[in-house]
Amino acid sequence: MSNNNNDELIVKIRGLRFAHGARVIFDGVDIDIPRGKITSIMGPSGTGKTTLLKLIGGQLQPTAGSVVVDGEDVNKISRDALFRLRKRMSLLFQTGALFTDLTVFENVAFPLREHTRLPESILRDLVLMKLQAVGLRGARDLLPAELSGGMARRVALARAIALDPMMIMYDEPFTGQDPITVGVIMQLIRMLNDTLGLTSIIVSHDVHELTMICDHMYMISGGKVMGHGTPDEMAHSESGWVRQFMAGLPDGPVPFHYPAPDYADDLLAGA
Amino acid sequence: MMDWLQRLGSTSLSVFERLGRGNLFLLRILAALPSLVARPGLVIAQLYSVGVLSMMLIVISGLNVGMVLGLQGYNTLVDFGSEESLGQLVALSLVRELGPVVAALLFAGRAGSALTAEIGLMKATEQLSGMEMMAVDPLKRVIAPRFIAGIISMPLLAAMFSAVGVLGGFFVGVGLLGVDSGAFWSQMQSKVDLYDDILNGVIKSIVFGFVAAWIAVFEGYDAAPSTEGVSRATTRTVVHTAFAVLGLDFILTALMFGDE
Numbered sequence: 001m002s003n004n005n006n007d008e009l010i011v012k013i014r015g016l017r018f019a020h021g022a023r024v025i026f027d028g029v030d031i032d033i034p035r036g037k038i039t040s041i042m043g044p045s046g047t048g049k050t051t052l053l054k055l056i057g058g059q060l061q062p063t064a065g066s067v068v069v070d071g072e073d074v075n076k077i078s079r080d081a082l083f084r085l086r087k088r089m090s091l092l093f094q095t096g097a098l099f100t101d102l103t104v105f106e107n108v109a110f111p112l113r114e115h116t117r118l119p120e121s122i123l124r125d126l127v128l129m130k131l132q133a134v135g136l137r138g139a140r141d142l143l144p145a146e147l148s149g150g151m152a153r154r155v156a157l158a159r160a161i162a163l164d165p166m167m168i169m170y171d172e173p174f175t176g177q178d179p180i181t182v183g184v185i186m187q188l189i190r191m192l193n194d195t196l197g198l199t200s201i202i203v204s205h206d207v208h209e210l211t212m213i214c215d216h217m218y219m220i221s222g223g224k225v226m227g228h229g230t231p232d233e234m235a236h237s238e239s240g241w242v243r244q245f246m247a248g249l250p251d252g253p254v255p256f257h258y259p260a261p262d263y264a265d266d267l268l269a270g271a
Numbered sequence: 272m273m274d275w276l277q278r279l280g281s282t283s284l285s286v287f288e289r290l291g292r293g294n295l296f297l298l299r300i301l302a303a304l305p306s307l308v309a310r311p312g313l314v315i316a317q318l319y320s321v322g323v324l325s326m327m328l329i330v331i332s333g334l335n336v337g338m339v340l341g342l343q344g345y346n347t348l349v350d351f352g353s354e355e356s357l358g359q360l361v362a363l364s365l366v367r368e369l370g371p372v373v374a375a376l377l378f379a380g381r382a383g384s385a386l387t388a389e390i391g392l393m394k395a396t397e398q399l400s401g402m403e404m405m406a407v408d409p410l411k412r413v414i415a416p417r418f419i420a421g422i423i424s425m426p427l428l429a430a431m432f433s434a435v436g437v438l439g440g441f442f443v444g445v446g447l448l449g450v451d452s453g454a455f456w457s458q459m460q461s462k463v464d465l466y467d468d469i470l471n472g473v474i475k476s477i478v479f480g481f482v483a484a485w486i487a488v489f490e491g492y493d494a495a496p497s498t499e500g501v502s503r504a505t506t507r508t509v510v511h512t513a514f515a516v517l518g519l520d521f522i523l524t525a526l527m528f529g530d531e
Contacts, residue, residue, distance in 0.1 A: 059404065086406040090404070091404040093400070095396060097396060098398075100396070110407075115406065
């Protein structure tokens with residue numbers, strides 16, 4: 001689908017604040033997602049990485065700040081305009097979020113049936129092409145309950161590219177998958193990004209996989225951006241915190257121990 | 272004492288908050304209804320799962336209730352020698368009260384709980400969220416067709432319940448207990464009024480269908496997205512629908528039949 005403008009940046013997040021009740025999740029976050037690249041957003045569990053994707057998709061409203069996607073501020077445009085914008089972006093949920101009462105074929109056909117009026121024969125060809133891209137053309141008649149976790153994600157991916165979006169957001173695509181599936185998903189993300197001219201955003205904490213496929217990385221923690229750059233820059237970051245996260249070290253700026261009184265004093269206190 | 276007051280306050284606040292959410296939700300459903308005109312297929316599919324699949328339960332229950340009415344009615348009427356009025360008794364009981372009320376309670380248990388569980392699970396597994404991200408409004412695609420199917424199905428199911436119940440009463444009264452067949456039907460025909468009895472019964476069943484469908488889809492949509500949340504929402508659907516139907520039945524009965 002055509003893009004509204006040819007800005008270098010497809011997503012511009014400025015001064016983003018978001019609170020869940022009393023808990024502040026983002027506290028003044030600026031993020032730029034370059035067009036045509038794979039950008040990953042990393043951070044410890046519970047930093048609101050999924051929340052960030054929902055903010056980009058306009059499913060959640062920020063407390064302050066702006067989220068501009070392809071030149072449109074997702075919080076200022078009308079509901080209709082937001083829905084038109086969403087046709088150009090896809091969000092791949094961690095669970096796949098396939099419709100459990102529809103076959104693989106119908107799941108992939110769903111966005112096409114909802115948004116286009118294609119003759120059945122063309123629709124069939126399109127769906128089979130999308131399924132072929134993820135290697136699951138042969139699984140078209142299966143129900144989601146009959147798929148493995150990795151296959152479900154690939155079907156969800158086929159569904160996500162059904163409307164030829166400009167951008168795909170992946171929510172924890174590698175979590176809980178075996179090494180072969182991880183390899184398949186990594187290859188698919190890279191291949192789809194490059195052959196379809198997409199922009200990809202991956203939210204994850206699988207550092208190893210991300211350094212292999214992404215062009216640009218953001219690291220968030222405690223509601224702030226802790227650092228960003230290419231995988232190589234990140235590995236040699238000046239920030240001790242970023243280096244600890246990238247190398248997966250158990251102790252460092254993020255301490256191994258939960259705050260406690262001095263160990264020796266504590267033991268002697270009971271004597 | 273303060274604790275008790277605090278609990279009372281927070282409970283009533285949450286009740287009113289839910290009521291408010293439920294009403295706003297209803298407005299959003301109503302706004303989504305026109306979009307269904309272009310896609311009758313969605314409603315028809317739901318009419319099948321909400322209405323047609325509830326039919327067996329309704330027919331069997333109606334038959335049993337009618338048979339019991341025939342038996343109990345006969346036992347009482349025969350003491351006064353007026354067992355010919357059995358047809359009237361069975362028909363009026365069913366058309367005015369038991370048809371709409373029992374059908375609505377069964378409907379809540381069969382179709383309402385299924386709707387809540389289905390919508391709640393779609394929410395818990397992010398299917399609704401996924402739909403929104405695909406620029407498809409779940410209110411138009413999922414909720415509105417189920418809501419309207421509930422409203423259409425309920426009066427039909429209640430009518431079926433009453434009709435089958437009358438047959439049940441006929442089998443027992445005329446077939447087993449020897450009430451005169453002609454008297455059974457003619458009494459019924461002369462004493463059951465199209466407007467006062469049947470139309471009022473139909474109005475009741477439409478109101479009950481509206482309330483049952485509303486509660487079912489709202490509880491599903493408002494469910495906490497977890498296994499426990501869906502199970503609680505399903506229970507609430509059945510309980511709240513039962514209360515709402517019985518409470519409304521009294522009010523409607525007082526309005527419709529109060530001045531006789």
